[in-house]
Amino acid sequence: MAPTVFVAVIGAGLVGAEFIRQLLSIPNSPFKLICIAESTCIYYDEAKPITDVATWRQTLSASTEQPDMHLLTRRLSALVSAASSKVAVVDNTSSQHVASLYPVWLRAGINVVTPNKKAFSGDVALWEDILAASAQSGAKCYHECSVGAALPVISTLKELVATGDKIIKIEGVFSGTMSYIFNEFSTGHADPGGPSFSSVVKQAREKGYTEPHPADDLNGFDVARKLTILSRIAAQSPASHLPRLQTFQSFRTTSLIPAALEGIPTGDEFIARLPEFDAEFAAMRTEASKEGKVLRFVGVIDPVKGEVKAGLERYPMTHPFATSLGGSDNIIMFHTERYSPRPLIVQGAGAGAAVTAMGVLGDLLKLL
Amino acid sequence: MAPTVFVAVIGAGLVGAEFIRQLLSIPNSPFKLICIAESTCIYYDEAKPITDVATWRQTLSASTEQPDMHLLTRRLSALVSAASSKVAVVDNTSSQHVASLYPVWLRAGINVVTPNKKAFSGDVALWEDILAASAQSGAKCYHECSVGAALPVISTLKELVATGDKIIKIEGVFSGTMSYIFNEFSTGHADPGGPSFSSVVKQAREKGYTEPHPADDLNGFDVARKLTILSRIAAQSPASHLPRLQTFQSFRTTSLIPAALEGIPTGDEFIARLPEFDAEFAAMRTEASKEGKVLRFVGVIDPVKGEVKAGLERYPMTHPFATSLGGSDNIIMFHTERYSPRPLIVQGAGAGAAVTAMGVLGDLLKLL
Numbered sequence: 001m002a003p004t005v006f007v008a009v010i011g012a013g014l015v016g017a018e019f020i021r022q023l024l025s026i027p028n029s030p031f032k033l034i035c036i037a038e039s040t041c042i043y044y045d046e047a048k049p050i051t052d053v054a055t056w057r058q059t060l061s062a063s064t065e066q067p068d069m070h071l072l073t074r075r076l077s078a079l080v081s082a083a084s085s086k087v088a089v090v091d092n093t094s095s096q097h098v099a100s101l102y103p104v105w106l107r108a109g110i111n112v113v114t115p116n117k118k119a120f121s122g123d124v125a126l127w128e129d130i131l132a133a134s135a136q137s138g139a140k141c142y143h144e145c146s147v148g149a150a151l152p153v154i155s156t157l158k159e160l161v162a163t164g165d166k167i168i169k170i171e172g173v174f175s176g177t178m179s180y181i182f183n184e185f186s187t188g189h190a191d192p193g194g195p196s197f198s199s200v201v202k203q204a205r206e207k208g209y210t211e212p213h214p215a216d217d218l219n220g221f222d223v224a225r226k227l228t229i230l231s232r233i234a235a236q237s238p239a240s241h242l243p244r245l246q247t248f249q250s251f252r253t254t255s256l257i258p259a260a261l262e263g264i265p266t267g268d269e270f271i272a273r274l275p276e277f278d279a280e281f282a283a284m285r286t287e288a289s290k291e292g293k294v295l296r297f298v299g300v301i302d303p304v305k306g307e308v309k310a311g312l313e314r315y316p317m318t319h320p321f322a323t324s325l326g327g328s329d330n331i332i333m334f335h336t337e338r339y340s341p342r343p344l345i346v347q348g349a350g351a352g353a354a355v356t357a358m359g360v361l362g363d364l365l366k367l368l
Numbered sequence: 369m370a371p372t373v374f375v376a377v378i379g380a381g382l383v384g385a386e387f388i389r390q391l392l393s394i395p396n397s398p399f400k401l402i403c404i405a406e407s408t409c410i411y412y413d414e415a416k417p418i419t420d421v422a423t424w425r426q427t428l429s430a431s432t433e434q435p436d437m438h439l440l441t442r443r444l445s446a447l448v449s450a451a452s453s454k455v456a457v458v459d460n461t462s463s464q465h466v467a468s469l470y471p472v473w474l475r476a477g478i479n480v481v482t483p484n485k486k487a488f489s490g491d492v493a494l495w496e497d498i499l500a501a502s503a504q505s506g507a508k509c510y511h512e513c514s515v516g517a518a519l520p521v522i523s524t525l526k527e528l529v530a531t532g533d534k535i536i537k538i539e540g541v542f543s544g545t546m547s548y549i550f551n552e553f554s555t556g557h558a559d560p561g562g563p564s565f566s567s568v569v570k571q572a573r574e575k576g577y578t579e580p581h582p583a584d585d586l587n588g589f590d591v592a593r594k595l596t597i598l599s600r601i602a603a604q605s606p607a608s609h610l611p612r613l614q615t616f617q618s619f620r621t622t623s624l625i626p627a628a629l630e631g632i633p634t635g636d637e638f639i640a641r642l643p644e645f646d647a648e649f650a651a652m653r654t655e656a657s658k659e660g661k662v663l664r665f666v667g668v669i670d671p672v673k674g675e676v677k678a679g680l681e682r683y684p685m686t687h688p689f690a691t692s693l694g695g696s697d698n699i700i701m702f703h704t705e706r707y708s709p710r711p712l713i714v715q716g717a718g719a720g721a722a723v724t725a726m727g728v729l730g731d732l733l734k735l736l
Contacts, residue, residue, distance in 0.1 A: 152520040159730040323691040327710050338722040348712035362527040
């Protein structure tokens, strides 16, 4: 018989709500959903777990308790001590504050599962504290969805490293937004004929593929954070020359925000002014297509050279980044000593509530 | 601190030897290699685990003990009872006999890790007994490498199913041999110009990509076995109409062995006579290329139609099976409700000692 796992969910937005839906839909579930916390309220009752997928939102709204993370920590710690069951926090926020609590939870024996990138891509001290806390108590911290949503990226890299494979290069399109933008903008066909850069960004925003302020995607930070997460794992591979990354800003990330548009406060204004720079982007596209190449915003981790970088690169029309990508897919290629000369490739949707929630639930299932 | 796991390895051929090399190369290893068994001899000593990657073969050869699987079972069962540590058998053979012992081991609390397809693709009764035994004792049976070597195929499918995703279709090139043969034979270029089918098969055999008797690849059984394994997992997906497959021969697999060459006893004779059928294969290629398509030997699992099949299919030049494949790569596309309209794709080497051993070791690491 599978053991019971007590689950506390923090964050009930798009991903959080979908996660709760999937969690409560598992037949004969070993999970007891004893807590849901949002920024304004919290439901907590060990004796009365939430079970009904149709009414959990009402149950949460009916609670008059304010969320208090320190109280939550005390309650869950007591539960770990009292129960022979496992306890897990599922952090579906993108909060730095919640991320900063992982070491406390892990030390208390509380497992952590999350798609939140903050803890693993920010200050290296927090990341190292998480590793130490987990090693100390044995509690697990799973975050497969912090890169490529449910795509098996982190688990694959960890297995390559743990079994002694030598990572030669990891190269990929890590941002669904950037993927969509350049799949549409740069198809390799000779100019003229392609859409303008600003029109593609505008369209991506209208489809909900970008953040409300597109500069939050075009700055490349999302890609830089994902690279940081993977690089810290790859750095444990034999013969790696990767540096100890202090933060996700410790290496070169090429922003696509035109210098004149840096600091523009609203997304609307940004979109309105972006056409001023269409000629620049079109010129880059023309140059690439003259070489028979397309533009892609990629991340590269190169343990041989000891280099990590994110930016716009050119790829021949026969390259998988040109032939195989579509929509807002991610693609990640692992070149290793064993996967050589041809890489291991993982591809598919790297964002979206359904696949992200699935990956989080998949991590939670690993606790069984 | 990670717990100790006692490991007994059965089979020390290409994959087995590479597995032992990788296992013994893990720094601060939690694994104790207490047994290596081959068909003619066995080393077993709980008190003196094998640790030296340079001398294990000599240690094994020096043993005068005959392998006795029943004695091994008794010894390992006693170890499970006595020790608080985990015990695992790693079956690196392709033996049906060893596979038939998995339920006994699992019931005794001995974990099983293997790339051997036999137990999961043969008689459904054995497969169901393995599931029941594992559920009963809690011992694990991992066999990621039975499909696509270390590529994350089975783990990905299991996660899709366990989290409630609906599998719409799984489609892939599952045989490295078939992949190589058709990547070389059918490139989509107009005829004439391509190599003959027999010359490609001959070359594949010379490179060691085929079995000694190429008919053992061309019969499609290897693909049928892999499809059986995946289909039995996918059948647990919501709304699946997949049948309960009695064996890997319970569905349509198109053999590529010309009828007149069925039952030819030696690989040499088979290769000598294959050119008689080059015109037939060339005609299929011409027909495909007239439509702008290539030939690929694929496996399809369709839970919506309730269909499983393996055979030669045509794919447009823009399809990933045409654009993205090379060498002897496997490629597997998961079309699901959540990965829709674009599938989750896993691609890379699906055979070879290094990657297979790595996948087996990866499974073993999951026991920690």
